[in-house]
Structure formats: C-alpha cells, structure tokens
Amino acid sequence: MKLLRSTIHPDITTLDNKTIKQRLATRAIVQCDDEILLLFTERYHDYSLPGGGLDEGEDQVQGMIRELEEETGALNIRDIEPFGCYEEFRPWYKNDIDVIHMLSYCFICQVDKQLGETRYESHEINNGMRPVWINIHEAIAHNENTIAQSPKKGMSIERETFLLKLLAG
Template sequence: MRVIAELVHPALVTRSGRVLRRRAARAIVQRGRALLLMYTARYDDYSFPGGGIADGEDPVAALRRELAEETGASRIRVLHAYGTIEEYRPDRSPDHDLMHMTSHFYTCAIDAELGQTRLEHYEQANGMRPVWIDVDAAIAHNRAVLQRADARMGLSIHRETYMLEHVAAELDPPADGR
C-alpha cells in the first residue's frame, strides 16, 4: 500500500523513546463529491469512518466491522487499498513518550440506505454520527476549526483534513469548475 504522508505533530520533540504503536482501518465511501464521514460534536470536526485494528485482526475485517458499527452500512465492498498515513504525535499516557499511528485507508462501496449504528459509549458521549457531506464543505469546515485552534480540538483533525484534501484532489472536479 502506498504511503500518502508522514505527519509529525509540531509538539513532538523526538520520535525515539517509549512508542505506543496503533493501527487503524479507515473507509473512503464516495457518491459523486459527497463522502460518508463521521461528524463529532465534541470536537466539531469531520473524520473518515473507521477505527483500531485489534492484535491479529486483518485490516480489511477491521474496516468492515468499524464501518458497519459507526455508520450502519451494509453490504460493504472493499474496492481497493488507497494508501496509508504514518502519524507521530504526543501520547497522554505516562507509559509512552509518543504514539505512532498507521492509518490504512480503503475505498469502499455500500448499500444506499444506512442502518442502525452500534457506537461505543465514548463515541456516543462525543456526539458522533454518520453524515454525507460534500468533500469541499468538510475541508472548509475542518480548516475553520484548525484556524480557530479551539481548545476542544482533537489531535486527529490534522490527519483527517490532510486526507480529505488528498481525496478531493483525486476526485473529478466539481460541476462549477472550482
């Protein structure tokens, strides 16, 4: 799978030390220029549906599980591996100096109608919900959140906005020619 980017959080001084390694699988589900994304009220941002890959779990199996849980999607078809983002950022745990997250992105197709979500407790508490949104609108929204540097802003918004911009650049141009 191609590496799309390596993102290093500006507060990170070094990439050595006690590293927490995490892997995640994330879905790119597209209808025209609209993407199926997760809106999180707590952070006021948009992100790709997906989540952690358990030890020994196949990334595609994790992707299907997470996409179904978070969005209620059914008949999930993984079309192809899109790429990875390697991310290095501070870790809040006293047991680790930093976190290295590898996010595996896959393009997917799903049935038109979304079913019932099965969000985890913290996802419900954070006000997460699946939404179809124009990719340019999602980028503009996340950029505005980054510009405000709101105290409630999460760390993942940098990765998500970078990937939204990458996906948008590869989509057909919008009808108005922007």
C-alpha cells in the first residue's frame, strides 16, 4: 500500500533512546453522492474516518470491516479497495512507552446508506461518538476551525483533516 504521508508530532524532538511501540490501524473511506460517512466525536469536537486498531494477527481488510460495522453500523460493506497508508509518530503515556508508531491503512469501500446499530466501546460512548453522513467540505471546514480554535482537539485531527482534504481533491 502506498505511503500517503509520514509525520512526527511536534512534541517529539527525537526518536533516539525512546521506547517505541507500533500500532496498526485501519480507516474506512465511504462516500455516497456528495456525502462521506464520518464519526463526530463530541469530546474532541471533530470529524474522523471510521476505524481503529487491528487485533493481534488480524487481516487489514477484516479489521477495517469490523471497525466500520462497530462504529457506524454499516451494512453490506463491499467494493473494498486500498487507498494508502498514513504513518505517524505520536507521544504515548501508557505502559512505559514514549512514542507510538501508528500505521493507518486506509481503504475505500461502499455500504448501504441506511446504517444499522453501532457497537461502541465504553470510551467511545464516553467521548460522545456518533456516525454521520456529511458533506466532505463541511467536515474539513469544521475540523480546520477546531484545529485553529479548540483546546479540546485530539492528536488525530491533523491526520483526519489531511485525509479528508486528499479525498476532496
């Protein structure tokens, strides 16, 4: 899969002598007409692509399908094609790890417009996550405003906004 971008979070000045853990993740890109299926997260006040971490030994496509179903209730997932990989190095503050090396494998696919039931994890519920169909340009403008003005923004908003802009052309 082609590398779309590689970034190092500004809080990381060097990778030398750091404990680095790799995390593999997937992201689903689902567009229908002039809308894209995204997750709105109240805690961070942002829009993001559905997706998340792969389980140990899990196939990328199967992980993307699992995450898409869990987070959006997507039905009839089909026509799956690779889009690209986003690589990032971010600070991490758990389990004696200094830096998380995240590889997000992005796939384009189609789903039925009508969504089914979601199956959120407790932290997703606590963060106020919900699936929405939205115009991609509205989502980009919203995220850019959050980047510029909100102290609540999470570390993934730059990745998500980059990917949305890439998709919007």
